[in-house]
Amino acid sequence: MAAFTACQAGLPGLPARACRWATCRLSAIHVNLSNRRPANAATGYPCLRQATAVPTAMSQLTLSRRSTLTRLGTLALGSGLLLAGCSAEPKERKAFIAFLQSEALGKSRRMMPGLSDKMRKELGSYAAHYDIMIRFNQAVNDKNLLKNMRELQWIRTPAQYFEKRETLKLALAEIPQAQATVQAELKKADEAKAALNQPEDLKKAYDSIYERLVSAPARLLLEMMPPMQRLLNVVTELLTLVEKNPQQLSITGIHIEAKSQAMLDKVNALFKKADAETQALQRIEKELKEL
Structure with a gap:
């Protein structure tokens, strides 16, 4: 965290680009440990590297719901076809x-x-x-x-x-x-x-x-x-x-x-x-x- 704070303050002798890179790296380590997503020091946006590396629980829930709805839709369609076939x-x-x-x-x-x-x-x-x-x-x-x-x-x-x-x-x-x-x-x-x-x-x-x-x-x-x-x-x-x-x-x-x-x-x-x-x-x- 010390390096992260120093970089945010603009440590003398460290180029701004290197500072932003170090910030993302340290943010990634920090999020892996605390399961939180910090903002990038230079842009104010979450670190893109970390955002793609660790999926959230919400995205998993969304995919699970989507799969369940797809299966239910398939079953409903099959039932409809079965009823339509018997109706004659x-x-x-x-x-x-x-x-x-x-x-x-x-x-x-x-x-x-x-x-x-x-x-x-x-x-x-x-x-x-x-x-x-x-x-x-x-x-x-x-x-x-x-x-x-x-x-x-x-x-x-x-x-x-x-x-x-x-x-x-x-x-x-x-x-x-x-x-x-x-x-x-x-x-x-x-x-x-x-x-x-x-x-x-x-x-x-x-x-x-x-x-x-x-x-x-x-x-x-x-x-x-x-x-x-x-x-x-x-x-x-x-x-x-x-x-x-x-x-x-x-x-x-x-x-x-x-x-x-x-x-x-x-x-x-x-x-x-x-x-x-x-x-x-x-x-x-x-x-x-x-x-």
Whole structure:
């Protein structure tokens, strides 16, 4: 402190510039010891060397506040974005319920409406819920599953069955494959549906449509295939009987004529079986058309 005081008084023999330098040096030492900032002797301002060397508690507090506010601002922005992202769900759900009730519910399973790009945008993530039903119906379309059987349904006479003997064999072979396809696709659809997270109001509407467009068609298709297979087996047995007994059986138009009562009884028994299976198929096909 003695040197500092002497310099301030203008010690003889010491140039003024050197005095100012010494003052700053001594001020720096003094501030480090006392944690105070003295003024420069020549200018009256705090020593710049010391001002940059020792940060104050106030500057640290300011930086701390600034960092905290920045973090809070980031969190607030993130929360705002999250809320904005979730806000579309009620509108999308309402649009999906309206679509199910006005469009899907009023259409048959063969006329299920597809989703346009505009509608997919309106439904958001719920479009994927509808796709489950679309994919099932495309996979189990009975026109593709039972293509050969559909070709046989236009036959009206025993003679036409002889002409379509190869198609008859193919139709019998495709029935087990069709059963396996329906079972696999139903399982896939049911598992996808079980994984959906739907609010109660949507679940009620969705379950009703799903029953009509997926569960009921699958059940009826699987119910239809056993009598279909039995009918084709009866037809095959009848054709084989006629082929093996050309002397006693002959085909005339829509009739099969028998020359003995025993052979007539065999033919009538086969026709009775065929009639029973045909009635079962007609009942199931009627229910399918009503879906």
